[in-house]
Amino acid sequence: MTSSKYSEKYQIQLFEGNANGEISLAMMMNIMLAISEHQLDQLGISQQQLVANYHVGWVITQYHIEVKRAPKVGETIVASTQATGYNRFFCYRDFWIHDQAGNELVSVKSTFVMMDIQTRKIIPVIKEIVAKFDLEPSKQIVRFPRIPHFDDTKTITSQDYRVRYFDIDSNGHVNNTRYFDWMQDVLGFDFLQKHSLKTADVRYEREVHYGDVVQSEVQKAAENITLHRIMNNGEIAAEAQFTWQ
Amino acid sequence: MTSSKYSEKYQIQLFEGNANGEISLAMMMNIMLAISEHQLDQLGISQQQLVANYHVGWVITQYHIEVKRAPKVGETIVASTQATGYNRFFCYRDFWIHDQAGNELVSVKSTFVMMDIQTRKIIPVIKEIVAKFDLEPSKQIVRFPRIPHFDDTKTITSQDYRVRYFDIDSNGHVNNTRYFDWMQDVLGFDFLQKHSLKTADVRYEREVHYGDVVQSEVQKAAENITLHRIMNNGEIAAEAQFTWQ
Numbered sequence: 208m209t210s211s212k213y214s215e216k217y218q219i220q221l222f223e224g225n226a227n228g229e230i231s232l233a234m235m236m237n238i239m240l241a242i243s244e245h246q247l248d249q250l251g252i253s254q255q256q257l258v259a260n261y262h263v264g265w266v267i268t269q270y271h272i273e274v275k276r277a278p279k280v281g282e283t284i285v286a287s288t289q290a291t292g293y294n295r296f297f298c299y300r301d302f303w304i305h306d307q308a309g310n311e312l313v314s315v316k317s318t319f320v321m322m323d324i325q326t327r328k329i330i331p332v333i334k335e336i337v338a339k340f341d342l343e344p345s346k347q348i349v350r351f352p353r354i355p356h357f358d359d360t361k362t363i364t365s366q367d368y369r370v371r372y373f374d375i376d377s378n379g380h381v382n383n384t385r386y387f388d389w390m391q392d393v394l395g396f397d398f399l400q401k402h403s404l405k406t407a408d409v410r411y412e413r414e415v416h417y418g419d420v421v422q423s424e425v426q427k428a429a430e431n432i433t434l435h436r437i438m439n440n441g442e443i444a445a446e447a448q449f450t451w452q
Numbered sequence: 453m454t455s456s457k458y459s460e461k462y463q464i465q466l467f468e469g470n471a472n473g474e475i476s477l478a479m480m481m482n483i484m485l486a487i488s489e490h491q492l493d494q495l496g497i498s499q500q501q502l503v504a505n506y507h508v509g510w511v512i513t514q515y516h517i518e519v520k521r522a523p524k525v526g527e528t529i530v531a532s533t534q535a536t537g538y539n540r541f542f543c544y545r546d547f548w549i550h551d552q553a554g555n556e557l558v559s560v561k562s563t564f565v566m567m568d569i570q571t572r573k574i575i576p577v578i579k580e581i582v583a584k585f586d587l588e589p590s591k592q593i594v595r596f597p598r599i600p601h602f603d604d605t606k607t608i609t610s611q612d613y614r615v616r617y618f619d620i621d622s623n624g625h626v627n628n629t630r631y632f633d634w635m636q637d638v639l640g641f642d643f644l645q646k647h648s649l650k651t652a653d654v655r656y657e658r659e660v661h662y663g664d665v666v667q668s669e670v671q672k673a674a675e676n677i678t679l680h681r682i683m684n685n686g687e688i689a690a691e692a693q694f695t696w697q
Contacts, residue, residue, distance in 0.1 A: 221489055221628070222482035224622035231618055237467035244466055280622050332477070371637045372644055373476055377469035377525050392616045396662055399617055417641055 211341075213246035214287040224280035225399075232272070232391065232404055235313055235385040236294070239302040243288040250339040252376060261333055262324050265298075267383055269318040269351050273405040276312050283307055292345035295336045296320055296329065299349050318349065327414075352408050354448045357426050357434055365424045365438075366393040370417050381415050386445050389423040392437040402431070402451040409447040414437050456586075458491035459532040469525035477517070477636065477649060478629040480558055484547040484604045485629070488533040495584040499623060506578055507569050511529045511682050512542075512628055514563040515594050517652040521557050528552055537590035538582045541565055541574065544594050563594065572659075599652050602679055610683075611638040615662050626660050631690050634668040635680040647676070647696040654692040660684050 217238050230238075247253050270278050278284050285305045292299045302315035320329045321336075322325050337344075357363060367391045376382040386409070393406060415421055415437070422438040428448070435447040462483050470476050475483075492498050502508050523529050528625045537544045547560035565574045566581075582589075602608060613634045621627040631654070636644060660666055660682070667683040673693070680692040 220482070221622065222485040222627065225618060226620040226622065228622040233618075237465070237524055273675055368664040371633070373470055373478075373633050373637060375471040375641075377466065377471065377473040379471055382467065388616070388618050392618060396617055396620075 212287055212289040213249075214285050215242045215243065215245060216283055217242070217286050218283045219278050219280050221280055224304040226396075227277075227400065228280050229277035230280075231277075231388065232274070232407060233387040235274070235278070235304060236270070236272075236315070236384045236387070237382075238284075239286050239288060239304065239313075239315060242286040243300065243302065248287060252336055252339055257336070258324060261336065263321050263330065263333065263336075265319045266287070266322045266329070266411070267317060268297075268320055268344070268411050270409045271351050272409075273314045274278050274312070274404050274406070275310075276306075277403065278304060278312055280447065282431040284312065290342060292342060292349065293332055293340070294345050294348060295331050297348060298332060298337060298340075316349070316351070318351070341417075342351065351410075352448075354408050354410055354446050355428060355434060357424070357436065358428070359429075361426055363424050363426050364393060365422045367420050368392075368417055368423055369420045372417070375417055381417070383411060383445075386411075386437050386447075389421065389437060390425070390445075390447055390449070393423040393425050393435075394433065404449055405452050406450045407447060408449075409445060411445045413442060413444045415444050457532055457534040458487065458494075459530050460487045460490065461528055461529050462487070463528045464523050466525055471641075471645065472522075473525050474522035475525075476633065477519070477652060478632040480519070480523070480549060481515070481517075481547075481560070481629045481632070482627075483529075484531050484533060484549065484558075484560060487531040488545065488547065491533060497581055497584055497631065502581070502687075503569060506581065508566050508575065508578065508581075509569050509623070510564045511567045511574070511656070512562060513542075513565055513656050515654045516561045516596050517559070517654075518559050519649050520555075521551075523549060523551075529557065535585040535587060535637070537594065538577055538585070539590050539593060540576050541583060542579055542593060543585075544590070558575060561594070561596070563596070567679060572636065587613065587691050591647060596655075597693075599653050599655055599691050600673060600679060602669070602681065603673070606671055606673075608669050608671050609638060610667045612665050613637075613668055614665045615637055615660055617662070626662070628656060628690075631656075631682050634666065634682060635670070635690075635692055635694070638668040638670050638680075649694055650676075650697050651695045652692060654690060656690045658684065658689045660689050 287303045298319045304313040424436040431451045437444040532548045544562045549558040669681040671679045676696045682689040
């Protein structure tokens with residue numbers, strides 16, 4: 208049994224559009240995560256309630272994102288989400304964006320873990336919380352596509368990004384959708400104007416904090432495949448593979 | 453006679469909140485400008501229609517903003533706008549944000565000019581366009597509070613901001629609300645956590661473009677008054693005075 212699917216309409220605002228009149232990957236995830244938070248709020252396990260009652264929070268560790276078409280400025284979309292499974296450490300959640308005619312525009316598979324907000328350490332998922340999803344524990348760990356490592360013999364392009372005040376969200380953390388902007392910006396205007404993102408696989412390794420200066424590194428792995436790393440003080444904060452059309 | 457006031461409800465999303473759980477000055481203006489664009493669209497003079505039919509666009513030159521309380525994440529607000537007057541070169545427009553109980557949270561006075569999108573030069577306002585506002589031409593030029601110049605004997609703090617791909621809006625320009633983020637970010641986390649913005653006077657002087665590296669300069673003019681300049685290639689792109697509580 209899976210928990211019920213939750214959906215909301217959302218109208219894309221003028222100020223949410225990029226130079227192509229579409230929303231960015233970061234904004235797609237922002238919208239889907241906000242919808243998901245509304246569902247959790249109704250179940251009594253919003254971020255605030257998790258902090259207040261359990262001293263824990265969710266941390267995203269992995270996304271697999273498929274984009275058939277990016278939503279456009281002015282368009283009304285339907286964003287949906289559904290918890291699909293869990294085991295000792297991992298919770299799995301899917302997201303979708305459909306257009307008003309019911310066509311799927313974006314689909315996402317994700318993995319979350321639970322973190323003790325005092326120790327900042329990953330903990331086993333709290334049964335009382337996942338019980339709200341009305342799901343049986345999964346026997347298996349869901350496998351995501353492998354993100355290839357950089358090829359040390361090929362060119363790496365890098366750009367510095369200082370974490371700014373407005374990169375911090377209302378939980379006091381760097382909003383992890385910001386990583387997408389850093390990963391894409393380093394590709395430059397011409398590339399981003401001429402290419403549409405088709406898939407994104409992202410793995411989050413470490414938190415970054417206000418004032419950190421991260422390096423967004425990119426390597427072209429093949430025609431229409433880019434590999435990305437967010438480096439912070441010499442350590443990998445996130446890795447990704449994007450495919451383009 | 454003034455043109456009619458136009459209002460829309462707007463719910464503040466989770467991802468729109470800053471570290472204080474409120475929306476930034478940039479987001480307040482984004483929301484009010486989006487609502488205003490909806491009104492212009494209904495009058496047949498949206499940005500796209502102005503470009504297509506007249507080869508012109510609006511350029512903001514000045515804001516006077518008063519913030520009684522910043523809207524919060526999850527809150528539903530009412531954003532309103534009204535064209536209030538025009539003369540040979542200037543159009544005046546007011547904006548407001550109210551809470552659901554009708555309390556005024558934010559009020560804005562603004563001046564716009566009309567630009568030929570080919571020559572990038574300011575032109576006299578086109579009568580056929582302002583006729584839609586159902587306003588008599590104003591005899592007077594509206595005066596805004598003077599923004600003091602920097603005091604060369606006092607400390608100036610400066611930080612570089614490279615204009616990024618996602619700073620460009622769907623009109624292909626650097627969204628001028630981005631300037632607010634640059635002006636505020638340079639003040640640093642501690643200041644922004646401990647102070648609430650009360651008023652902002654902003655004057656725009658020159659466009660900035662993708663790839664430009666601007667300097668956001670700030671000087672403390674008095675307890676709770678900061679002066680701001682956005683410098684681009686040695687020229688002033690924008691000046692502002694903020695007051696804080």
